[in-house]
Amino acid sequence: MNICKKLGSLAVILTVSTVSLFGCSSADRTAAEETVTAFLDIVKSGTSENIEQYASEEVTSGEFVKTFDNEFLIKQLKDGFETEEIDAETSAKVDEFFGTISGMVSGYEISKVTVDKKGKATAIVKINTAFPVNIFGSDETTQKIREAAEAYHAEHDEEIKQLYKDLGDEEADKQLYNKRVQIAMDTYAQIISEATPETYAMVLSLEKNAETDSWYVTSVESFDSSVNGKTETATDTATTAESN
Incomplete structure (x- = not known):
């Protein structure tokens, strides 16, 4: 009986410990994914309005955001x-x-979001475009x-x-x-x-703002560049999209 109680107590302790150890990580993953979703929603809209709320200045003024910003493209032309x-x-x-x-961006998919022990998050996403961005x-x-x-x-x-x-x-x-x-x-x-639709595999890196306790995107790379250490820009790697 005592053994059963002890085993039962141990199970409760392990359950509580598991929640303590991984509950925060799960919450962080959810919060990081929400930031990625908000960031990509703005990119999909073809504007950069309020994007600074979800990304660093380096990202908001970088090539990835500008590539899908209609106003920037129009101004360039x-x-x-x-x-x-x-x-x-x-x-x-x-x-x-x-x-x-x-309507260049027809949709996106968040494939995976992870948070490492150092408190940094990584999101692998796919961005579908109606035509290649390098046109x-x-x-x-x-x-x-x-x-x-x-x-x-x-x-x-x-x-x-x-x-x-x-x-x-x-x-x-x-x-x-x-x-x-x-x-x-x-x-x-x-x-x-x-042109045919394209799907771009991207890797987004995120960090948490210590003051606001909110996540923000700190870099955007092509998947190949992130995995293989290549030097392509964030819009160089594409595969043909199966659907929009």
């Missing part, structure tokens, strides 16, 4: 334009194109835009010569510039329409 030369027709086409990239600014895209512009000039050579005769250099240059911008937007749109 517009910075390449001579805005004073853009007419109403071209401006409308540019705005139409920007609308097509607003913008890639050598292949630049080449296609250049080829499309050259083809237009070749096909409309006589019209272009007449344009300069009728309008003069300044106005003809302006009209041709607008045409080249339209060609660029059409080329981007075509590439995106023909």
